Amino acid sequence: MSEFQQVGSGNRRSTGRRRRSIAQQWLNELLVTQLDLRGTGLNVVDLGGGTGGIAAALAEAGHTVLVIDPSPDALAATQRRAAEQELSDRVTAVQGDTGTLAEVVPAGSADVITFHLVLERQDGAADALAAMATALKPGGLLSIVINQRLHRVWHQAEAGHFDAAREILQDTGLLDRAGLLDLLAAGGWEVLAEHGVGVITDHVPEASAEGYSDELLELEAAAAGNPAYLESATRLHVLATHVGASDD
Structure with missing residues (x-):
């Protein structure tokens, strides 16, 4: 088992988390702990970083984060968040996407790329x-999170949208764990760790979670690495490093 797979929930700041944020809180803590294994002051690219939640967590942990996102509004929100948390010296926001990554990030310069949802x-x-592999230093880390197809099917069916659920079920172009792992293997990536996200928390009613945020977070951390939950988790987190394409 990889050292990255074994990380626990770490030392967390408790109090007042809303249930819907617990899964993201846990994911942020997981990522911070995983990067701690590589050291401090890493050069992180948060590709598609939205409003900067992940960037703020990593910057607070001592890393330098470049947020790349196509939305000017999201980038403005990232900059406001960084200023409010006094992290502006470690968080930069620029407009772009995977197609323009090479124009913003020199080849072989990033220690870590986060690519979530x-x-x-x-x-x-x-x-x-492939663009992210080029941007990473040798041995650099890719943190990727996807929404899983199976959960989308359940979500639509639970809402009574059975036609939509059937369309999603039959749409094999949508990513799930098997599809993502196939893509990574074909692109020369080695998977270091996998965790389900929202394994427990996304299925607990708000009323049941009231007053039990810490306990729910502990349960999420305990269940997230269980192989039985990887296929059915709402979201899947994979940590990988690029080792080069196969000669096959």
């Missing part, structure tokens, strides 16, 4: 992964 389909995913 951006990839949805097989189409174009291989090119995006």
Whole structure:
């Protein structure tokens, strides 16, 4: 088992978390702990970083983060968040996407790339992964999170949208764990760790979680690495490093 797979929930700041943020809180703590194994002051690229939640967590942990996102509004929110948390010296926000990554990030310069909830389909995913492989230093880390197809099916069915659920079930172009792992293997990536996200927390009613945020976070951390939950988790987190394409 990889050292990255074994990390626990770490030393956390408790109090007042809303249930819907617990899964993201746990993911942020997991990522911080995983990067701690590589040292401090890493050069992180948060590709598709949105409003900067992950960037703020990593900057607070001592890393330098470049947030790249196509949305000017999201980038403005990132800059406000960084200023409010006094992290502006470690968080930079620029407009772009995977297609312009090479224009913003020199080849072989990033220690870590985070790519969370951006990839949805097989189409174009291989090119995006290749661009990130170029931007990473040798031995650099890719942290990727996807929404899983199975959960989308359940979500639509629970809402009574059975036609939509059937369409998603039959849409093999949507990513799930098997599809993502195939893409990574084909692109020369070695998977170091996998964790389910929202394994427990996304299924606990708000009323049941009231007053039990810390306990729920502990349960999420305990269940997230269980192989039985990887296929059915709402979201999947994979940590990988690029080792080069196969000669096959």
